[in-house]
Structure formats: C-alpha cells, structure tokens
Amino acid sequence: MGRYIVRRLLAAIPVLIGLSILLFAYIRILPGDPCVAILGQHRTPEACAALISNLGLDRPLWEQYITYLLKTLSGDLGSSVVNSQPFLAEFLTRFPGTVELTFGALLFAIGVGIPLGRLAARKVGGWVDGLITGVSLFGVSIPVFVLGLALVVIFGVILGWLPTQGRIDARARFDATSGILLIDTLLAGRLDLFVDVVRHLILPSIALGSIPLAIIARITRASVIEVANEDYVRTARSKGLKEKTVDSRHVMRNAWLPVTTVVGLQVGGLLGGAVLTETVFVWNGVGRWVVDAIQNHDYPIVQSTILVFAVIFLVVNLVVDVGYALLNPKIRYQ
Amino acid sequence: MSDQHLLEVRDLVVRFRTHDGAVHAVNGVSFDLAAGETLGVAGESGCGKSVTNLAIVGLLPKPAGRVEGGSVKLQGRELTTLKEEELRQVRGSEIAMIFQDPMTSLNPVLRIEEQLVETIQAHREVTKEAARARAIDLLAAVGVANPESRLRSYPHEFSGGMRQRVMIAMALALEPRVLIADEPTTALDVTIQAQVLDLLRRLTEERGTATILVTHDLGVLAGMADRVNVMYAGAVIESGTTDDLFAKPRHPYTVGLLRSIPRLDGETGGKLVPIEGRPPDLIEAPVGCSFYARCAWRTDRCATETPALAPIDGGKGPIVTSGPAATHVVACFNPVAPAEVAEGRPLPRAGGATQ
Amino acid sequence: MFRAALVDPQSARVSRGLWSDAARRLRRNRPALVGLFCITLFALAAILAPVIAPFDPYEMNGSSLDAPSLTHLFGTDLLGRDIFSRVLYGAQISLFVGVGAVVLALLIGGVLGAVAGGFGGRIDGIIMRATDVFLSIPSILLAIGIVTALGRGMAQLMFAIAVSYAPTFARLLRGSLLALREADYVVAARTIGASRMRILVRHMLPNALTPLIVQATLVLATAIIDIAGLGFLGLGPADPRTPEWGTMLVDARRFMQTAPHIVVFIGGAIVISAIGFNLLGDGLRESLDPKLKR
Numbered sequence: 001m002g003r004y005i006v007r008r009l010l011a012a013i014p015v016l017i018g019l020s021i022l023l024f025a026y027i028r029i030l031p032g033d034p035c036v037a038i039l040g041q042h043r044t045p046e047a048c049a050a051l052i053s054n055l056g057l058d059r060p061l062w063e064q065y066i067t068y069l070l071k072t073l074s075g076d077l078g079s080s081v082v083n084s085q086p087f088l089a090e091f092l093t094r095f096p097g098t099v100e101l102t103f104g105a106l107l108f109a110i111g112v113g114i115p116l117g118r119l120a121a122r123k124v125g126g127w128v129d130g131l132i133t134g135v136s137l138f139g140v141s142i143p144v145f146v147l148g149l150a151l152v153v154i155f156g157v158i159l160g161w162l163p164t165q166g167r168i169d170a171r172a173r174f175d176a177t178s179g180i181l182l183i184d185t186l187l188a189g190r191l192d193l194f195v196d197v198v199r200h201l202i203l204p205s206i207a208l209g210s211i212p213l214a215i216i217a218r219i220t221r222a223s224v225i226e227v228a229n230e231d232y233v234r235t236a237r238s239k240g241l242k243e244k245t246v247d248s249r250h251v252m253r254n255a256w257l258p259v260t261t262v263v264g265l266q267v268g269g270l271l272g273g274a275v276l277t278e279t280v281f282v283w284n285g286v287g288r289w290v291v292d293a294i295q296n297h298d299y300p301i302v303q304s305t306i307l308v309f310a311v312i313f314l315v316v317n318l319v320v321d322v323g324y325a326l327l328n329p330k331i332r333y334q
Numbered sequence: 335m336s337d338q339h340l341l342e343v344r345d346l347v348v349r350f351r352t353h354d355g356a357v358h359a360v361n362g363v364s365f366d367l368a369a370g371e372t373l374g375v376a377g378e379s380g381c382g383k384s385v386t387n388l389a390i391v392g393l394l395p396k397p398a399g400r401v402e403g404g405s406v407k408l409q410g411r412e413l414t415t416l417k418e419e420e421l422r423q424v425r426g427s428e429i430a431m432i433f434q435d436p437m438t439s440l441n442p443v444l445r446i447e448e449q450l451v452e453t454i455q456a457h458r459e460v461t462k463e464a465a466r467a468r469a470i471d472l473l474a475a476v477g478v479a480n481p482e483s484r485l486r487s488y489p490h491e492f493s494g495g496m497r498q499r500v501m502i503a504m505a506l507a508l509e510p511r512v513l514i515a516d517e518p519t520t521a522l523d524v525t526i527q528a529q530v531l532d533l534l535r536r537l538t539e540e541r542g543t544a545t546i547l548v549t550h551d552l553g554v555l556a557g558m559a560d561r562v563n564v565m566y567a568g569a570v571i572e573s574g575t576t577d578d579l580f581a582k583p584r585h586p587y588t589v590g591l592l593r594s595i596p597r598l599d600g601e602t603g604g605k606l607v608p609i610e611g612r613p614p615d616l617i618e619a620p621v622g623c624s625f626y627a628r629c630a631w632r633t634d635r636c637a638t639e640t641p642a643l644a645p646i647d648g649g650k651g652p653i654v655t656s657g658p659a660a661t662h663v664v665a666c667f668n669p670v671a672p673a674e675v676a677e678g679r680p681l682p683r684a685g686g687a688t689q
Numbered sequence: 690m691f692r693a694a695l696v697d698p699q700s701a702r703v704s705r706g707l708w709s710d711a712a713r714r715l716r717r718n719r720p721a722l723v724g725l726f727c728i729t730l731f732a733l734a735a736i737l738a739p740v741i742a743p744f745d746p747y748e749m750n751g752s753s754l755d756a757p758s759l760t761h762l763f764g765t766d767l768l769g770r771d772i773f774s775r776v777l778y779g780a781q782i783s784l785f786v787g788v789g790a791v792v793l794a795l796l797i798g799g800v801l802g803a804v805a806g807g808f809g810g811r812i813d814g815i816i817m818r819a820t821d822v823f824l825s826i827p828s829i830l831l832a833i834g835i836v837t838a839l840g841r842g843m844a845q846l847m848f849a850i851a852v853s854y855a856p857t858f859a860r861l862l863r864g865s866l867l868a869l870r871e872a873d874y875v876v877a878a879r880t881i882g883a884s885r886m887r888i889l890v891r892h893m894l895p896n897a898l899t900p901l902i903v904q905a906t907l908v909l910a911t912a913i914i915d916i917a918g919l920g921f922l923g924l925g926p927a928d929p930r931t932p933e934w935g936t937m938l939v940d941a942r943r944f945m946q947t948a949p950h951i952v953v954f955i956g957g958a959i960v961i962s963a964i965g966f967n968l969l970g971d972g973l974r975e976s977l978d979p980k981l982k983r
Binding site for chain 1: 818819821822823824825826827828829830831833834837838839840910914917918921922923924935938941942945946949952953955956959960963964967968971
C-alpha cells in the first residue's frame, strides 16, 4: 500500500514538471514586446523594468525557468500587474469561496447522482430509467451559465424563494476565521447565518453540479448493471443471501470502484465550471477574480490560477486513487 | 407420484424475451432425482442445461427469463410458486450451486472468510465465531492447506483449482440435499479437473448429497454420473443409466455426441466425427423433432410431429425414472439400431423400416 | 473436447458488415434519430441563416427590447436587433467554430495518438506525459488561458478549444491501437511480414477509428457549450457585435428580470444543439459496438 502511494506520487512528478514548463512558456510566448503584452495599459518605464528583472527576461531561457521553478516552489506565484498584489495572498482570501461552491456542487452531484443511477439500474429499460437517462442527458447538454441564469430567473426572480447573488446576506457581521462560511457561521454559533449561507449555496451548487451529476448518475447506472451481471452476484444469490445483502455487499462494494474514479475526475470540471458559476451568481471566489484578470489582461494571475487549479486536480485524483486502492484488494496488495 | 423423489421436475418451460422475440430456452423438461444420486446432464452450449438449473432455484436473469409452465418439487414442495423469501431459504441450504468459472464466481473484493461466513449466517442463527470455525473445517475438508490463515485471503490470491475448492466448500457449507454443479471443471486445467472431480465425488458420497452434474464432457459423466440426461434444443431427448446410455445410445444426437469425443481405447475406430449443421434457432417455436435438420435417420414424420420420451423397447412394465434400474427412454421415431452406432449412419434395414 | 467439433450457435446470426449493421441499428434507435433531427435543425439554421433570417443581425430593426411578436419571433435586444435572426447566425458561428475545433483536435490528437500507439516506446511515454499535463488543467481554464494570450477572435477560439480536446483524442486512439496490437489479425499480418507502417495504416487505424468518431460527436456538444462559455466570459469573437450565443447571453443577462425570454431562446438554442450531438454520439456508440448486437 505504502509503495503504491509512493509510486503514484512519483508518477505525478513528470506531470508537475511539464505543467511548470508549459506555464513558464505561457508568459513568454505572448506575441510582441513582453512589456507591452504583459503590462498593456498598466505599462510605465518603472513597471517595465521591474517586470523584466522580476521575470528575469534579460537572462538566458534556462536560467529564467530555474528561477521560475524555485520561486514557485517557495510559494512566490507572481503578482498582479494591475495592483501589484502578490498572487498567493489574494488567492487565499478568494479560495474558500470556490471551495465552498465546489463542495456544494459535488455534494449535490454525488448525493443525487448516485441514488439516481442505482434507481435506474434497478429497473433497466423502465420508465424511471428512461426519465433518469433523459435528465442526465439534459444535465450534460445545458451549459452551467444557462442553467444558472434559468435558476436565477425561476427561483430568484419569479418565485423569490432563494437568494441569487453572493455567499451570505451582505449585512451579516461575524468572525470569519477560515473563510469557509459554512464553518465560520457554525463556529460563531450563528445558526441563522448558517442557514442563510446554505440558502445562498443551493442554486449555484445545482448549476455547477448538474454536469457531474449527470456523469455520476450514468457511470453508477452502468457500473451497477455491469456488476449485477457478474458471476459472483449470481453465486451470492445462489447461496440464499437476502437481496439486501446481495445488493450492498456484493453489487455495490464492486460498483463503487469506477464511480470513485469518475467522482475524482469531476473535480477538474468543477474548478473550471466555478469560473462561470461564480460569474452568474456574483460569487466571491477565485473564478470571478480570474474573469476580472482576463478582462485586465492580468496574465500572472491567469497563469498561477491555472497552475494552482491543476495541482489541486492532481492532488484530488491522487487521493481518489489511494481510496480506490483501499476499496480494491487487488491493487492494495500489489 | 407414487413414491416421492427428492427432486421432481415436470414439463418445465422457460422463455426469454429478447428484442428479436421469445427464445424457447427450455421446452418441457421432466426428470427426477433420488436422494444421493448423481444425475449427469449432457448437451452442447445453448441447449438449455444451465437455464433449467437456474429455473429450478428461481435465478433466471430478470426480467427477460421466465418459467412459463411446469413444476419443480423439492420433497413434494412446489418451488416455482414460492415467494422470493421462501425460495431464498431453499437456495444455499437445500439446493446449492457450483458454477463454471471459479475466476469470476467469487467476489473479488471480499475475503474468503466473509463469503463463507455470510453463507452460513444467511441460514443459521450462529455467532460469527461459530460460523468461522465451520468455515475453517470446510476449507480443510476441500483440501485447502492452512485453512485458518487462508481464510483471510482474497480470491485473487488463490489459483483456479483452489478457488473451485472454495466454491465447493461454500456450496456444501449447509449440507444441502441437492448440489447443482454447472460445468464445475470446464474452466480448469486438465490435471486439476480430475482432482476437483474426485473431491466433489468424495464429498457428495460422504454426505449423501444428490448431484446434478452438468457438463459437455461425456468423459466426465462416464466416471461420475449414475444416470445421464442428454439435452438438445431445450428438451431431454434421451435418458438412462450411464451404462445403458454409453453402451446402447439410441438417439441419433447421442450417437453423434459419443462419436465426436476422442477415445483412448479406439472403440469407435479412432476417427472423430463432428455433427454436421448447427442447433435450431430457439426463437422459432419448435415444430417436429428439433434435431430433424441435422439427422441422418430422419423420416417424414419427424418434420411435423415431435417425438416424446418413450422406453426404447416399446414400454414393457412401468417406467422407472430414477435409481440404478431407471428405464432407458428416448425421444425418437426412428432410433439408432445397435449395429448402426459404430457406423454413425443408418444401415439398410430388413423389413423396410420407415426410411 | 467435442465442443470444438460442433458449430458455435452464436455465429448463426448473419452479419452485414460493421457500417451497414450500424446504420440498421441506428435507424431503430429512437433517441439517436431525435439527436439527428436536432442536429439537422441546427445545421439548417446555420447554413440557411442568410436565407431564412428575416432581418440583418447587425442592424437595428425595431425598438429596444420588443417582446416576441410575428415580426420579431424572439423579440428584439437592447439595440433593437432581431433576436431570431441573431440566433440563426449564432448557429452559423457555433457550427463553424465547433466543427473546426473538433476537426483540428482530431488532427492534432490523431497524429499524436497514432504515433504514440503505433510506435510505442519512448516517444509514447513522452506524448502520454504531455497529454497528462494538458488533461490536468480544467479544459475551460486551458481555453481561457489560450484565448487570453492569443487575443479574441474566431480562429483563436477554435484553436483554444482544439487544444483542450486534442489530448483526449490522442489517448483514445492510442488506447485502441494498443489493444489492437495484440489482436489476432494484426499479429497475423505481422507474421506474414507486413511492414509496420502498412499494419498501422491498413489494419489498425480503420478499426481504431470507431471510438474516435463516437467521441468526436460527443465532444462537438461540449465544444458548442465551451464556445458559448468563453463568449459569456467576454472571450468570444473579436467584434462584440457578432451574434455569438455566449456573447449575446451577457447582454440578455442584464435584462433577465424584465425580458427573461431572451435567455430562454438563446439558452434553448445551445441546449438543443448540445442535446443533438450527445444523443447522436450515444446512439453511434451503441450501434457501432458489435458486442451489443442482438
């Protein structure tokens, strides 16, 4: 098991190196004078000089790369060309918002997707199956921002049931320690605000979670159907086990395996989709910040966000793979 | 039924619904099984052997497969109409099964221990410790070395032969009256096959377990079975004691089967003879004899009328359906004459038979 | 044993060749037909936009924010432009950019995958690590990064989306090629001394194309969604007046409270085209997979 984890960690190293080369190149292949390309309208002679020395643009390429790598590893992820704020500080104040949104979406996708998939698998070809297949088809075919806008119109504007903007009532005052409001409101003992946070979270989570939900429901359905046809499930029935035991111990224990992998893979899409969702719901997270950065041509911010999101994605999938190995004795003992 | 058999199958009909229509998988199969007896079932793949067994214990793939007629009685108790929960109690404890592929028949993510213990606990109110002790005994009985430590293993840590031993241990865990072994050695190496068969025979004899042994390997049946049913296109077409059947096969299909196995003693002249043609498409309802298209002995009557199982020599005395004195029955209007068996083709007959 | 001497009853069903078999099964697959219908609708809208569109999509043809009427089927936008006409021309852009991006992605990914899977060894390792790098970046973020760097424009949009899907195609093709390398007929071709290149082109590629075609159809759906997504983030075509669906939604969003129908019409157009490609892709997968043959 330990060796498996080490092997998976080692396998991530070339990807991380490749990622660093790609993003190193990103800033340097911008067309035209780097000063013009990167600083654009924020260009001043001083800023230009600072940028050149900061990125080491006057040094040989390999030296620039080593510098970039060392800086990145030491946590210096560059700074905004607009307001010179370091990336990491600003990122850390924004990130909890994105974490909260991603968590909500994943919870929705898993919490609804897996039961739907199991339900569909139980009655293959029936009308429930057809309905669920239709819902999941709709889920992968509707863009998050279209679904988001539709939810805003229906539940916010027409019905007025749920808030459609922001993460919490703007008038709320309490101590924000972690930045993750679901935790902070509880720590502050403000159940009313916790409920408010949850209410704010519902619509964005549904919008962002719809694609992963559809994918998770599909893979759960396919996986359960496949496992249900396995010989060992027939063996389990032939032994006279109760149907409940057959389902939980023999079907689901095996059906989880592909589902866990797919859940891990959804995190990438969720982080990407958060950019759009945060824009629709005026959600204070990394996504909206990046959109501002795009509009301001703030390349270092875009560059480092991509890096951090990619690393998070890799780490999450590493964790998922280890979880997969724990569920699957064949890998555990290799 | 005058004297009750352990298991009585009567006119069993099973259909599968598919997109191309209903598949007539089993068309009126009847047979009896006496306590302690080993009944061999032979026939090529798709002839309904396995489907019949799954139908007996109510494990036909849902929702496509359905028993559409006939009855299955275990000690006089009708199984086809039982509620799922009652049937569940029969499965494993009264009728147990062993399947063909030991590589896929055990759950890969559960330890052998869990799979044995859950079987015992599904039917007996015993503690986990007691079930575990029983599991150790069972593993020892099927010849697994270090049963106590092997109990902690996962299926993939066992070889194919060992896994099939575990399957046998699991099937016999509750001392069932009937064991259905569906091609139990087909997936194993030839050298392992003999060991597993020996074990199976020893354990069932010790326990007096009646066995239905399905195989397409007639060599296995010759050594293991007391009686043999030959199945073709979802029906039993010949049945008798193993000795009778191997010595005096009467159905053209049985003759073909016997002639297509290699024999070391060279009795059939050493030449392997395939049966020409292929089995009928079971999607169409059978009309006439199902073997008609491939049969060298066929007559006009065979095309339109379906022959029923009847004693070979025209029905002297009552038909015995089980045990060593079982009547040799065949479903054929024009059975193979003894002299024709070696030739594998009809010979001109004196008195001008219905050719 | 004797089973070998008997004919396998499974072979009784006659096969008419992969593609005609697939076409036959596709015709019986109702969801796939619905998909085909949606795609036809989408393609017709795109191709015939100049003929059907009642108004010039760039010109003011009515007053601001008119409700849907017989003249303006979908109403008008803030600048009084006919939304129906703009949606039709938007289909043209989505179809053009989407198909272009997928074709480009197929070319890039196809070459990489064929080289990796066909030759293996070190080159395979390098290509696969490279795809790992690209696949670790959320695809919309990768596209955002590329368009931000290259500047706005249809070609840039096409390229950005192509780059984010090329690794998927490369891996898919490589995977099928690796599986095929062990296939009996490929081994057979090798034993009779066919050249590596000939085996790859004649025997392996045609058989590896099926999953690629299915995936390309499904990716078209996501590509259309991604194009709109980039447009929605302000990374659409260079000219902000261009009737691109995502770009149009930015405006529509501002009047969501007073004129929600605009969001519905534009969003509906995106959803219908995406559903079309998703349905067709699923249908193709089912009908091209001979294992599912019944």
